[in-house]
Amino acid sequence: MAQTDKKDGSVPLGIRPEFINRHGCIFGATGTGKTVSLQMLAEQFSRIGVPVFMADVKGDLSGMAAAGQMTEKLKERLEEKGIPTPEFSSLPVTFWDVFGESGHPVRATISDMGPTLLASMLNLNDTQEGVLNAVFKFADDEKLLLLDLKDLKSMLNFASENSAKLKAQYGNISAASVGAITRALLRLENEGGDKFFGEPMLDVADLMQTVDGKGVINILSADKLINSPLLYSVFLLWLLSEIYEALPECGDLEKPKFVFFFDEAHLLFDNCSHVLIEKVEQVVRLIRSKGVGVYFISQSPNDIAEEVLGQLGNRIQHALRAYTPKDQKAVRSVGETMRPNPKLDLPQVILELGVGEALVSFLDEDGTPGVTQRAYIGTPGSRIGPLSADERKQVMQTSLVAGVYEQAVDRQSAYEVLDSLEKQHEAAEAQAKAQNQRSAIEEFLFGSTGPRGGHHDGLLESVAKSVVRTQTRRVVNKGLESIVRGIFGTLIGRR
Structure with a gap:
């Protein structure tokens, strides 16, 4: 997927299939080529039969469902950098959308989300989270299903009105805490949470499909969802947790079962409580043995919690900008996290990298980080840029899950x-x-x-x-x- 400089002897670089599930990252300032690197990785994985999931924050990734085309400018770049001409072809793509507008609806139930993730999504304090836990426990004891927002609001109202009778078994359920939770639920509902919570709930097996030997690329339309950063980050964390719970242990494989890309990863760590950061670390650490790779995309390694960063074996570092002493210190820190190359002053090179150029370190045959190389990112065989509205509609109509999730179900709860x-x-x-x-x-x-x-x-x-x-x-x-x-x-x- 990458190529070292032609003048130094062009050498192709890529991630070994057996080490894809050792996780990875793509870092770089805005406009340095992170999106193309993400597309290249996803395309490489799909072509060897590995399904992937990614969030399309800017709307640029939908073009993977169409074949790319050679242009004069592209031909000139390939020849200049010594990059092989790609195989132009489309890839199997499934579009998803929490709001059900630009993709198939994605839903989760309140019960499946659980009080811990929901409390984080609602930005509750410890007392309010305790009340939410009590309401979940009461609903579980009475075998009451919590599927959508109206279920939870009804339970909160009932618990508040009967708090004196519930206090001995479930603790104090104050009207003030219930009121705060209810107001937070109203904000979530206004952001589209009422469309996200309900049934039919997403079956993660539908994400792990192949077509003609190629892994399906699942693209979440997130250009609207990103405006609600807390909902965005907690939703992706929930989905990652669902994948972890659904898959059995499998040990080392010739290639992974699935790859999960977490774009705008800083949103997760900016909004996470300490408890949730511990959960992210645990999932990333353990999910490898279930045949799943997790790749974080953000501007700087400093955006990722150190406990998680230390587990990312495959790295692509695009250019960073350093206009202040603080920025320069951050660049030096980034250079120190990659395996040294005697021929390269890594902190200096990070500042000099051009668009589409990166420092690359992938795991070698022994499973250890390879010596960092300065390389040009290859050109995807799929289209760079978005599909038209009609093209997207056609892809959705012929999708493997067309008609499965479109109709909401509201059963007794x-x-x-x-x-x-x-x-x-x-x-x-x-x-x-x-x-x-x-x-x-x-x-x-x-x-x-x-x-x-x-x-x-x-x-x-x-x-x-x-x-x-x-x-x-x-x-x-x-x-x-x-x-x-x-x-x-x-x-x-x-x-």
Whole structure:
């Protein structure tokens, strides 16, 4: 995918297939060629049968679904740098979109996201995260499904109204914390979270497909999603965690099962709590043994947590700019993280690299970082630049998952169960007002002939029953009081 300088003897460079799952990174300032390097890696992996996933932040990567073309300018560059002419051809591509506009919808359920990732997405403090954990536990104990945002909001409302009865088992659930979580959910909903949470949930097996021996390139349309950086970063972390959970241990393979590209990686580490950074480190460290490679793309290695950076074996470093003493110190630091080359002053070369040129260090046959080389990034065989709207539409219509995720499903879950209980409560109140007989009402609602029969109640039903019983007694007592006043009024009138 890369080529050393022609004047020094042109030598092709590439990542050995058996070491693709040792992870990697692409760094460089804006406009230095990171996107083409990303496209080259993804194309190389796809052509050997490895499916990949990447986020298309600028909309440039959709062209991988079409064949590239030779131009005079490209021909001149290839000849000048001694780069072989690529095989121009399209690649199998599947488009995805959290908002369901420029790709197939991607959904997750609230339960599957879990309280830890959701708390990070909502930017909750420790107290609010504790309340969210309690609500998840309550829903799990009562076997209530949390699938979409309305399920979670219903659970929060129920827990707040019945906090006194839940306190002994689940701790304090303050109205202030519930209110803060609800407001955060409203912000998330306004950013499109209502479209992301629900069913059918993405099956990660649909990302790991091949067509005619080529790995499918899964491209997430992220030009709109990137405007919600927290949703973007937590979504990608959730997806990576899902892949990790779904795949079995497989040890070392001739080539990986899947490669995950994390573009704009600084957004993940800028917004992550310490707990989530530990989770990222754990997933990156362990997912290698499941045949998955993870590649981070950002402007500088300083954007990545050190614990994660140390696990990235394959590196492509494009030019950096250093206009201040702080920037110059950062460049020196970057040069020190790569394996030295006696022929190159790495910090100085990083400042001199041209567009499409990079310092490259891939793992050698022994699995150790190779000596850093100055190289030109090759030219992809697929198109550089976006597809037209009609071309994208055609790709989506012929996709392997066309029609699978387009129609949302809203089955019975927490919202419907709690709504049903509330309607039963209202019906019981209406019945109580009509009866005016406490014993008859209680027999109907709670006795052996009532709708509850001799059923053993769970905590949710006990709380609901207590609310109904209290309201019933109020109604009956009020009715008896009216009757007594009427009787005494009649007796006084007779006198």
